[in-house]
Amino acid sequence: MRLVLYTGKGGVGKTTTAAATAVCAAQRGRRTLVASADAAHSLGDVFEKKLGPQPSELAPRLHAVEIDARAEMARHWGRIRSFLVDLLQHQGVEAVVAEELALLPGAEELTTLLAVEAFARTRDYDLLVVDCAPTDAALRLITLPDIAHRALRVLLPLARAVAGVAVPIARALVSMPLPDSAVFRDADRLLYRELRALQKRVTAPTTSARIVVTPERMVIEEARRTYTELSLFEVGCDAVVMNRLLPSTAAVEPFFREWARIEEERLREVAELFAPVPVLRAPLQDDEVTGLERLAAHGRRIFERVEPDALLSRAPRVRFDRHGENYRAVIPLPNAEPGRLDVVKIDDELTITTGPRRRCLKLPRRIVPLDVVSAKIEGPSLVVCFARAAAGGP
């Protein structure tokens, strides 16, 4: 099963491109599901059909769905959430406010991903296309399993240990609501089964993110950062789609000739920035791209030379090399800005921060006793060298 996630800055054409990809793939024989993971669903508008949380068949082999994160959340987080609401209310927080406060950060994104994973597991489809929310929310979505898994791995045993000792005593002494074993069971299920499965799915070689851009500087700049951050979390990006490119006939007009020249320049720039990831070209259409027919025509133009579900570029993985007694980690981090980068080794983990994102990379056992002696950008990678701490001292 192939999973393709479309992201990019607001309004660049993510939903249109995701829908066109799905229509094209279905017409070329793939059993396809396109899912909207953006709370501001517009997939239905693009298809000119009302969509719901259950897949609707729009054409042979083509299904579409709008994931209802709120409804899914009740199913996955019900018990943990109602415990938090009870607890807050007991502390004198008004019911309505308690409901708001108990909205766990990240829960909505996580729930959306769980729904994606459930569809991926059905084996009913060859291709699952996900229309994500604009960049920031999409990155939160994609990087969340890694972050949540880490947080829960630390917090859960701690909470369980405290509850194991304190709950029986406390139950006799105070009237405060206390977590029961069902709350822990839910959290365990989330940690050990679902988060792990999600993490595996988003970093699988069959999963790719595709970044949609328009030939505008700010859009390209944001895409460049997205590419770096996706790489940090080992999510492969297999294509960039440059949308709204002027038709070649437009260059006849002197006014558009200048636009066409700038576009060519931006196309070259994007090709260089993202190399070896290919840039697919999507033309500016003469009207909004809605309805099956227009989407199919648009998809045919984007995928003139490649298949919509093909793995268009293979992302390099984190690699550890040995050099005698010392080791080197080569972490793909294309376009990383050294000024926004921070690398620290804490115990058995290497923490890499680039701008707002942080990844904690578990180190192989042999590297754990070594110290970081250098960390620098070499081409598209961050190279971190490890060596035994110098003996001696005062």
Ligand SMILES: Nc1ncnc2c1ncn2[C@@H]1O[C@H](COP(=O)(O)OP(=O)(O)OP(=O)(O)O)[C@@H](O)[C@H]1O
């Ligand atoms: N190549 C194109 N030619 C003409 N119109 C386009 C093209 N691509 C997108 N559009 C139009 O631009 C508008 C925005 O597109 P779309 O909804 O796909 O963007 P989006 O990135 O999903 O936006 P949002 O960030 O709001 O989710 C829509 O009206 C769509 O029909």
Ligand SMILES: [Mg+2]
């Ligand atoms: Mg959209």
